[in-house]
Amino acid sequence: MFSEVKFPVPWGHVAAKAWGPPQGHPVLCLHGWLDNANTFDRLIPLLPTDHRYVAMDFSGHGLSSHRPAGLPYHFLDYVSEVCRVAGALQWRRFTLMGHSMGGSVAGMFCFLYPEMVDKLILLENVGFLPAPEETEEWLKSKRMVIDTLLSLEAKQQPPKARNPEAALQRLLEVNGHLTAESGAILLQRGATVTPAGLVYNRDVRVHTQSQESLAMEQYVKLLQKIQAPILTIIAQDGLLSPHKQYRRNSFVKLLWETATSVLKEHSQLVEVPGSHFVHLNEPEVVSGIISNFLTEQDTTARL
Secondary structure (H helix, E strand, O other): OEEEEEEEEOOEEEEEEEEOOOOOEEEEEEOOOOOOHHHHOOOHHHOOOOEEEEEEOOOOOOOOOOOOOOOOOEHHHHHHHHHHHHHHHOOOOEEEEEEOHHHHHHHHHHHHOHHHEEEEEEEOOOOOEEOOOOHHHHHHHHHHHHHHHHHHHHHOOOOOEEOHHHHHHHHHHHOOOOOHHHHHHHHHHHEEEEOOEEEEOOOHHHHHOEOOEEOHHHHHHHHOOOOOOEEEEEEEEOOOOOOOOOOOHHHHHHHHHHHHHHHHHHEEEEEEEEEOOHHHHOOHHHHHHHHHHHHOOOOOOOO
């Protein structure tokens, strides 16, 4: 069983779900972009029961408050929310588990606060967002953040209401990695019932997110700052599989090789069958791997 938790912040609250004994070893769980804390609903019950798991909704997602009007969503804002939640929980050292964008947030937190993380679990993520190779591409992405924000403010359209079937169908259409069951789980926290139908809870401004990306040279140097053992799980049919043939295939392979070279025995890279949401669609595929990592004695931490 889980309990609902709210953490006050200056713009409202950060919502979260908690499992396990309050005095158990702390694990903070971070969801992906446009998702919510329910992404861990089927995985956490399969993990060691003596740990304390807290899965938070980033601002603008799930049941958390939206950011103040007029502002875009910056990647580092999500990192600061990890600081706020850890502070509210009085956790000085804990394990971080992040899926997709949540893995990038977890990685950046480890770069900035390495002394606070005892273990890092990355699901379908390598711990950072790659920077565009071309300057013009980088400029275009930054301009798009501003233009999209101003466009959304000018339209001021009310959230669209859908019947439950249409809301689920829309979610599955834009995310082919989700099963219908998994999509329904995310919708339980990701939408609100209104007289007109289901309305997605997420703030439309999360589409204006300003990313904090890194060049490969920066990534290599920052990897050396991480003190915690790292478990990276990549799905064979996910977004990062080095065997998958798509535009950035060679870059993902390079990341894989670089992380292994720099971190050596400090890191585990595991490839499993499944899609980008393997932890939600088929949690038993990864639960044993994660459980072993959580319970094994740390003998590789770098001081």
